[in-house]
Amino acid sequence: MKVIKIEKSQWAEGLEKARQSMRLIGPVAEKGYHSFQELAPGQAPDLDFQNSRLSPKGLAFPQSEVMLTYTMDKNDPECGIMKEADKDYGPRAVIGIRPCDAKALALVKMNFDTDEYKDPYWLNLYNATTFVGLACDAPCATCFCTTAGSGPFDEQGLDVLLVDQPEHYLAKALTDKGTQWLQAAGFTAETDGAAAIDKAKSAAQARITAKIETEHLRGADTMALYNADFWEDVAFACINCGTCTFTCPTCWCFDIQDETSRGQGVRMRNWDSCMFPIFTVHTTGHNPRDTKIHRVRQRFMHKLKYFVDKYDQGIMCVGCGRCVNQCPVNIDIRRASALMNRVGQDARCAVQEG
Template identity: 60%
Template sequence: MIKKIAKDEWASGLSKLAKTYRLFGPVAERGPDGARTFHNFKALAPGELPDLDLGNTRLSAKSLVFPQSEAMFTYTLDEDRDDHHILKEVPADGMSRVAFGIRPCDAKALAMVRMNFDTPEYKDPYWLRLYEATTFVGLACDAPCPTCFCTSTECGPYHEEGLDLLLCAEGEGLLAKAITEKGERLLADAGWEEAADQDLGARKAAAEGCITSRIGTDQLAEGDLLDLHGADFWEDVAFACINCGTCTYLCPTCWCFDIQDEVFKQEGQRLRQWDSCMFPIFTVHTTGHNPRDTKTQRVRQRFMHKLKYFVDKYEKGIMCVGCGRCVRHCPVNIDIRKVADLMNRYTSDAAKAEQA
């Protein structure tokens, strides 16, 4: 069921939604000279429209459900208070949210990351509350970037997993395809009800055809984990790495975090913030012993986690949606596509050698 949203209905629908939802969308950041630099997801100010004229946001959409810093608990150290030294949950913001303009790759990434935060044994209330409160309104990619390789990661420019609604540009207006009930409700709430006699199939095929960058992952599940861990190419892959956190912070499927306490006078908070396996202190023991002491070990951890450990653990493919952010913004041009191919080829060569 595809609906048509004319240009003026877009703004009026958004203002209707703003009454019951908190709205988020891509907003252009501006440099000191006022020039548009890049987009990030932000809460939309009253009347502000999401800027849908973008490649993709510089940071992934993960911050919508997993903010870079987040308060988990508050407490007081004031011993005159009855509840001193007892942690109290930060009250949840119960309001429903809409994330406009999320690319299909980012939506799929969130659905994958859910496997980490929503397990049979434990549920992360912070992540899940925001995820479940959010209606994800995707924006199909008709002009993918040269670094996009989403068609190699069981994703794609019109991929629907993790989305409630998919938008694509149509002339001055938009087409909207509801994928879930949440999405249908949003269309109704916004008053976008005009049916369009359209099919997205041809557009999807055309967009997929634009994606020229591909990686091979078919052998990764087969190979031996320790063999790959001990492969000879890691030193070369990691040579240029400066061990910054750019790749992990920009990545939609990286979720590692740190927990820290901060106290101001007597009032404290327990916070959690993003962390990165690229940083040496990520794994350092109190004794000073560091199991991943060298940058080569840390670079290997990042790629092995995404392309082997995750594959083996969940049997749902690689932990990468092909958004290309780490490729575009790595300060030293380390390219996950090259590494994936190295790993895949290594496994396939090892298998061939065994047969021979």
């Protein structure tokens, strides 16, 4: 894979060249936090940040998205007919997405792009996007990406990986889409930067000391985990606010609802949360997860066990640490995983001894 050297003095000019063929999105500082927003002409992404408060999963999965429109006006010949809402699936580039968040989108894609079902809204946005990642040189204290199948220089889900150097960026082109973006921006000066990237990667990984224990989850008895005696303790402080799911880059639950005003209506898809009490309420009034213990257990079992077994791969978490940082009652996915992992380890030891 070729490495391109981008002088920082040429960075802004290159972005403006790329803007001629696609929209640009990047991290923007606002009220003390960063969020990913479309960049205005002449506006550069603020790459001096650790992580955005909300994950950028909304780039492919908007928090609220109009799917269909309709009218209830009986005088309108199209009364009651639903139409596809106008969409913009033009090319765009996301500048500065962190590797963990790009990996998270790749995980979420497994849910929206299957052999049986392909979500056109999600896939059209995802496929229209070039992901230009920014390697993470200064991980947060609560980052545990290296033990969650990701890492500060992880390349999964990225088209380009940018590595910050004092006077320039090293850009590693990972896909044809990434190469096309670099060419559109006029960044074509190849360099031998592999050694510098490896050195920066090793330094960044060494700064990550937090970890999540998962080695005994795959193959662990599902019912033993489900019936474990620690769930009441884990869930005790939960207030069902949903902060963990809304900040999580891999949560994909949504609700679809109709909203009508003055005879005009829309059908919308909105983020939802398995932590909300009404999430699983049936039309009969029955709620199979009517206590917070049920809901907290479902969240962690889905992330750390159900997903692992269904897709035969790692956990549904990339170790960004947002839920750890922002939970108002300090519930920690690392502790829950350690407890689950211990049950899996004990069960495995029992089988071996038997």
